[in-house]
Amino acid sequence: MSAAELWAGEALPPERFEPLRRAAILGHCKWDAQVGDQATLAPFPLVITRSLSDRLSGWAEALDRESRAAERALLETPALWETLAVPRAIRSVLRRGAKEGWSPAAARVMRFDFHPCEDGWRLSEVNADVPGGYGEATEFTQLIAEAHPGLSTTGAPGPAWVDAILASARAHASTQTLFGVLLHAPGFIEDLQVVSYLAKLLRARGAHVTLAQPQHLGWKDGRAHLESDWHRGPLDFVVRFFQAEWLSRLPRSVAWQPLFVGGKTPVANPGLAVLLESKRCPLVWDRLATSLPTWRALLPxxxxxxxxxxxxxxxxxxxxxxxxxxxxxxxxxxxxxxxxxxxxxxxxxxxxxxxxxxRFQPTPLETPWGSMHVCLGVYTVDGQAVGMYGRLSRGPIVDYRAVDVAVLVKETR
Amino acid sequence: MRPDEAYEVWAPSGGPWSPWVKPILFAAEPNWDPTLFAAISELNEPAWLASPSSSDGYRELRRERSSEDLSTAYVIDLPGAEAIAWGLFFARRGWRPIPLYNAIPGGYTAPVAPAPLDASPANPFATPGFVSVLPHALVDVSNIVRAMVSATGTLHTLGVPANRPPVFLLDADRRVGVGTPVPGRFDNRSISLPTDFPSAVFLRAQGIQRVVLLQATAREPQEDLAHTLLAWQQGGLVIESKSLANDEAPSAIEVTPPSRFRAAWYRFLATIGLRRSPLGGFGGAIPIPSAG
Known part of the structure; x- marks a missing residue:
């Protein structure tokens, strides 16, 4: 990593940062801004050069292309699913896909997580199933950008995803007004804030949406219906912010299978994302009839x-x-x-x-909060890079205690 | 009053405890006009407050000199909105109430301004305010919101300094909700996590040496809260408990590792694979509540 292409900006003083923090938590659903004694919103940006932004985005788009080619190959090779550790119940459902058809994707979002190292950038994983961080990467980043003239955002992944979802839903729907549901697991504040933020974006675009849990889904002739105490009726799209591998562990009465196969209602992300989400994918690369040169170059x-x-x-x-x-x-x-x-x-x-x-050796970055490790997640929506999500951690493993940081671009330094 | 104005009342800028005020209700409820709901009745001074603490070295908590007791924090774990009345009770005596309500209102999502949709009650997908859909949620947040809105005006008037000792407010029904968890209901249950609170190190740095847990009947903490209290106890804080079912003074408790919590709650979550991180939360479709 070169300090000439990535650096930490100066921290905003508390009297300038606190209003931005409050705007994020009250207006943009950032509800876990404090975890124990740790504030999770950084008052300073990560600044990258345009050339680095373009390079990471290019890698993400290449990785997206290769991933979906690999996914197609995996769907045709059921013998590999057990190697991926796909839960047995999901494997059983996926086997029906070739005959019944895969449930349509409303839009496909992935996030590729990159880390700066002494010998260049490394990829730690793709979040292919239910990546989060849209509010932080979009709204919080925009708030920080407005406080830093001369710097720009890398995109707006939240709006990009919901626009793609609605475009897909309109293509499948017979009515002008769209009804959608955002599935989530109860109790996870980090998930609730994501679906609440997405719901806000969807509603602002005229869609009618509600939060719900998988047990509230019913299916009639392959079309999703909301079957809850507060509403019953057909749905035009499903935002599945509920991890695929969890679905198979729900009670038998929960009809999650059409999120994978046989459904006619667009789902974002479709259940088959469970294949790419497996960290064991590299174990089967050599058995796929597709090349993965970018993956092979960047993944340890x-x-x-x-x-x-x-x-x-x-x-x-x-x-x-x-x-x-x-x-x-x-x-x-x-x-x-x-x-x-x-x-x-x-x-x-x-x-x-x-x-x-x-294990790769991430290069720590000097920041106003001391030496920290950087993770830059690049989102792709239907194959196109749409923005970045920055996180910082004091240790080399980026986990739930990581600090969210705005990633901003400087055209020239 | 706008949500950000109400939030400032509960979480004043720069206040040492402000970062821990949970923002969900402020983000979800658009109208914080305190005159919308009846004022919360002021609680009478209970007899137990006039009794000395069973822990040596601490002053008894009395109205006339309560402002001197800067070393005691309270955790009020009572059903529904009851803790808010106690929060105001202590605010009148110089404590700083810190609401930790984490349940999302059922079926409701963040507001949009300007609202693009018909917000009539006949349209369940619009933004009607959560009171109209809350009957379907397992945890009834409506009464908590009403009490919070009402209490905001009172707290604003009291003008408690931001650096006064904290009183953490919890809904004791958070883990199990109210009524039968049939599949059609919205599951907005949650658990209290150690990461919802400041650490013992932070509390001690602010001069806190003693924490009193106030509950309706039990003396032992709920099993999720026990994780926090145990960490505080191991961090050198004195933990006392007080049941409102009697007039006995708060007394010290030895918080034990919450094995039942792990055994019943975490075991269930682990079994169905819904445990994401040790402190990150949990999830499930109508999880089985723990026996405790």
Missing amino acids: ETRATSGRVGDLDPAWMLKSAYSNNGDDVLHRELTPRAEWQKVTRFLFFSRGEWIEQR
């Missing part, structure tokens, strides 16, 4: 684990197939000993749900 070496990791080389990390927010990302020396032992004690029996990945 990945291998299966024997499950016997008591003396795992510190050059390697452990990741579960469906880890989120940095949880289930473990390192023998960085993870607290008790947690490491708790997770790895019986890892042998679930080794098919984990990978070992070579």
Whole structure:
């Protein structure tokens, strides 16, 4: 990483930052702005050059293309799904896809997470299923940009996604007025704020939307219906902000299967995103009839684990197939000993749900809050890069305690 | 009063406790006119406040000298909106109420201005305000909102300095809700997490040495809250408990590792795979409430 292409801007003084923070939490659904003693909104921006912005966006678009080609290949190769650790119930549903047809995608969003290292940029993962951070990457970033003349945002991923959702829904709908639902898991404030923000955007564009949970979905002739105590009726689109691998663990009475196959209502993201979400995808690359040159260049070496990791080389990390927010990302020396032992004690029996990945050495960045590690997530919507989500962490693993930071572009330095 | 004005009343800029004020209700409710709802009746001074604490070294909490008791924080864990009345009670005596209500109103999403849709009650997808849809939510936020709106005017008038000791306000029904969790209802239950509070280090840095938990009947904390209290106790704070079912003074409790919580609540979540991170929350479609 070159300091000439990425640096931290100066922090706004409290009297200038606090109104922006309040605008984010009260007006743009940023409800976890404080986690314990940690403030999670940075009062300073990350500034990148236009050339770096273009390079990361270009990589993200290439990764998106390669990912969807790989997804198509995976859909035609059911024998690989178990290797990906796709839950058995979902594999069973996916097998029906070729015959019944895949449920239509309302729009496809992914987020590719990049990290600066001494030897260049590294990719840690794609969030292909339910990436979040739209409010932070759009509204909070815009607020910070307005306080920094001469700097611009990298895009507006929230509006880009909902516009694509509505365009797809209109193409499928027979009426002018669109009705949609945003599915979410109860209790997760970080999810609630995402769906609330998206609902706000959708409503501002004239759509009628409500939050709901998967048990409120019904299906008639493949079309989604809301079956709740507060409304019953057909839906024109479904925003699924409920992790795919969780769906299969819901009670049998919950009809989640048409989110994957046989449905006629557009879903964003479609359930089959569960394939790309698996961190075990690299294990099957060589068995796919598609090349993944950008993936191979940017993702650290990945291998299966024997499950016997008591003396795992510190050059390697452990990741579960469906880890989120940095949880289930473990390192023998960085993870607290008790947690490491708790997770790895019986890892042998679930080794098919984990990978070992070579650890990269992220380059810390000097910021007004001290030395921190950077993660830049680049969103793509239907293949096009639409903006970036910046996070900072004091440790090398970016998790739920990470600080959200606006990513702004300077044309020339 | 606008939401941001109401938020400033509860979370004054620069206040040491302001970052912990939960913003969901302020973000969701567009109208904070305190005259909309009846004023909250002032609580009478309970007899137990005149009793000495069972913990040595602390002054008894009495109206005439309560302002001197800067080392005690309160956690009020009462059903529905009841904690708000206690928040005002302590605000009148110099404490700073910190609402920690985290339940999202049922079926409601953030407001849009200008509202592009018909907001009539006949249109459930419009932005009618959550009172009209809350009967379908497991946790009834409507009474909490009404009480918060009403209390905002009183708190504004009281003008409690931002740096006074905190009184954290919780809804004791947050984990289980009210009524039967049938599938058609909106599940807005939540749990209280240690990350919802300042750490023991922060509390002690602000001069807090003692925390009193106020509950309706039980002395033992709810199992989610026990995680926070245990961390505080391990961090050197004295934890006391007070049941409103009697007139006994607050007394010290030994918070034990919440094994039942782990066993019942976390075990369920882990079983169905809905545990995302140790402190990140939980999720599920009508999860089974813990026995505690």
